[in-house]
Amino acid sequence: MxxxxxxxxxxxxxxxxxxxxxxxxxxxxxxxxxxxxxxxxxxxxxxxxxxxxxxxxxxxxxxxxPDPRSRRQPAGVHGLSRTFDASSYQWHDDAWTGRQLAGGIIYELHVGTFTVDGTLDAAIDKLDHLVDLGVDFVELMPVNAFNGDHGWGYDGVYWYAVHEPYGGPLAYQRFVDACHQRGLGVIQDVVYNHLGPSGNYLGMYGPYLSGQHTTAWGDAVNLDGFDSDQVRRYLIDNALMWVTDFHVDGLRLDAVHALVDTAATHILEQLANEIDAASAHLRRPLSLIAESDLNAPRTIATRDAGGYGLTAQWSDDFHHAAHVCLTGEDDGYYEDFAESRGGFSALEKVLTKGFYHDGSVSTFRRRHHGRPLSANTRAWRLVVSTQNHDQIGNRARGDRLSESLSPEQLAVGATLLMCSPFTPMLFMGEEWGALTPFQFFSSHPEPELAQATSEGRIAEFARMGWDATEVPNPQDPDTYRRSMLDWMELDRPERSGLLDVYRRLIRLRHAHPELSSPWLRDVTVTADAAQRTFSFWRGDLQVVLNFSDAVREVALDVDVRWTKYREQPELLFATCDDVAVEGELATMPPHSAAVFGPQAP
Known part of the structure; x- marks a missing residue:
């Protein structure tokens, strides 16, 4: 040895x-x-x-x-570590040259609930569905070793080990290999801002956590205190492991606002530097995508401009604005985006400026929040969604939009997402309006921790006014089972019909360069709050959304955009068959969406 x-x-x-x-x-x-x-x-x-x-x-x-850098924990997070030789796997992805994030579409999934078996090998069997759908990247929620058999993975304690119930590291290599052979990139969600409560023995070895900074999860990771050089190396070496040993194409960095670092070179900048070097050596694009609650342009600004140089970041502002328009909810953090505060103004600002909170007052936070993006920011650097694991699973009941919205309304949301100037991300099952919830679940074997998790979840939502009886017990195995996708739903006509809408939208996005244009300055909006119609331009394409439950006639800006073509615009896409266009008017059925373009001479 x-x-x-x-x-x-x-x-x-x-x-x-x-x-x-x-x-x-x-x-x-x-x-x-x-x-x-x-x-x-x-x-x-x-x-x-x-x-x-x-x-x-x-x-x-x-x-x-266990070894803090353990590559396998076959007996769980409290057991012995096991060596793993990553170089022994025979890869079959020699033809894979990578995929840049720009122009791409992401599909987020949780390995344990994506299939009934809940393994990486079982997930391989569903990859052809994703290829047929037309997405470009598969993003896996955390797969690092965590306590118990099933959970979300954000309480991991061994960053270098792949969760054994998912199949371990060898199965992970097979999964990435299978994705690449099908033309799919892989993004791995990693959690560098905290460690889980069970199986965390790192403090016995060294100061991995810092008492001088705290986060919502307790002491922060020690990035700038005594002996922090090796802790920083621990984090960065883990990132390099994913892109080298496991061939992944990008990392989604969980809650980077909780990476407290006062060093002259922030850990995110150092990480971006080393990932850029790895990208040059491996000769394929590598992406770093931050989850950030700060609306801080420095996250994605270039290092020459004083930024961290990350590839992209999640944008909750788009989700919140879209959610309010689709559902009418205006409580909690949706308060800032409520239509009662200005009709469609929040959605319009997001589509044209990127951030809604760009130094404006957030009534939810009771302070000013955010900073404007540079006018030259590429819109694809913001990853957006109408549903994701956080925005579904952190609702008390884990209910998806499909529980309260019709397939027609979901199709309107899909059109808004896919025709936006940003990088779209879907959450597993969204493409057919899955009826299964995605609830918060855990399987802590320690009775005290199990009880604390369950009681804490109930208390959290009680403070928000939810009835405790509506909050599922995360430790109940049924909570986990309820969250599994039911692929048999695709046999229902209304579900397969929505899937067809998503397929056609993705083909439309890939076919028309206007829809992947990176310039926010080219997006213009026309909205009618009273009629609940919303229209926005992407180059020569006009996207029309009818959020109302009545037939609406929407003016098409023929004289403004299409004078060089024939006056009658062409209907390029519609969520239903009853959309009609005559002259400069589009007739939009209730809860419908359409995309119009110029007819060629």
Missing amino acids: RDSRFDIWAPRASRMRVLIDGETYDMVRTDESWWQPVGLAPLDPEAPLGEHDYGYLIDNDDTPR
Whole structure:
């Protein structure tokens, strides 16, 4: 065995031993508080590593603890680590040259509920559905090792290990390989802002967490305190592992606003620098997508302009504005986007400026929020959705839009999303209006933690005015089972009809360069709040949305845009067969959407 495979950083330890396949080896401290095992016979560096179960005995503790950089945890987060040789997999994606985010469409999924089996191998069987749908990227919710068999994955404690119930690291390699062979890129959701409560032994080794900064989850990751260089290296090496050993094409960085870092070079800038270098070496595009609640342009601004240089960021403003227009909800954080505060003004501002809160007052936050994007910001750098795991799963009942909206209304939302100037993202099952909820679920085996999770969830929504009886118990196995997609729903005509709408919209987006144009300055809006109609231009294409439950006639701006063509515009797409156009008027049935363009001479 190569001794370096068992080196460990442990500045807090005064004594270290490693247990490997039942035998205990002493360790010696080396530079920068790294420890190496003594007495291991080195093998040929070219020989395969094989599988070895191991753990560390810290100080005088005789209970072996897992490796913070463990690649496998076959017995769970409290068990021994197991070696994994990533280089032994025979890849079949030599023809894959990567895919840039610009012009792409993302499909977010949770491995454990995407199929009944809840594994990566089972997910491979559904990839042809995604190819037929027309998306470009598959984004996986976190797959790092976490406590219990099923959960969302955001309470992971071993960033380098793939959750065993999903199939482990080898199954992950097979999944990425299968995606690439089908022309699909892979984005992995990673959580670098906190660690879960169970199985987190990192503090026994070193100061992975910092007492000087806190987050909503407790102490922040130590990015700028004593001994933080190795913690930063721990984070960045993990990111590099995904793009090298597992061939992923991008990372979605969870809640980057919780990465508290006062160092001269912010951890996000350092990460972007190293991912850019890896991209150059691997000769394929690599994307970093931030989830940020700050509406801060520096997240995606270039490093020359004082930014972090990330590829893109999620934009909740689009979701909130669209959600209000579709549902009429105006409580909680939807308050700022309520139509009663100015009709369609929030949606118009988002489509033309990118951020709604760009220094404006947020009544929900009771303060000013955000900063304007540069006029030269490429719109595709904002990843938007009408549904995602957060906006569904963090509702008390985990209800999707399909529970309260008709397929016709969902098709209007789909048209708004797919014709927007941003990078669209779908959440699994959205494409057919899945009727299954996506609820918050967990499976903590420790009774105290299980009870705290359940009671905390109920208390959280009680403060928001929800009836406690409406909040499902996250520890109840039925909560997990209810959240599984029911693929048999596709046999229903109204569900397959909505799927056809999404397919046609994606084909339309790919066929017309106006719909992937990166310039917000080219988007213009005409809205009628009284009639509840909304129209916006993308180049020579006019997108018309009827949010009302009545037939509406909407003026088409023929004289403004299409004078160089014949006066009668062409209907390029409609969510239903009853949309009609005559001269300069489009007749829009209740809850319908359409896209018009010029007829060629």
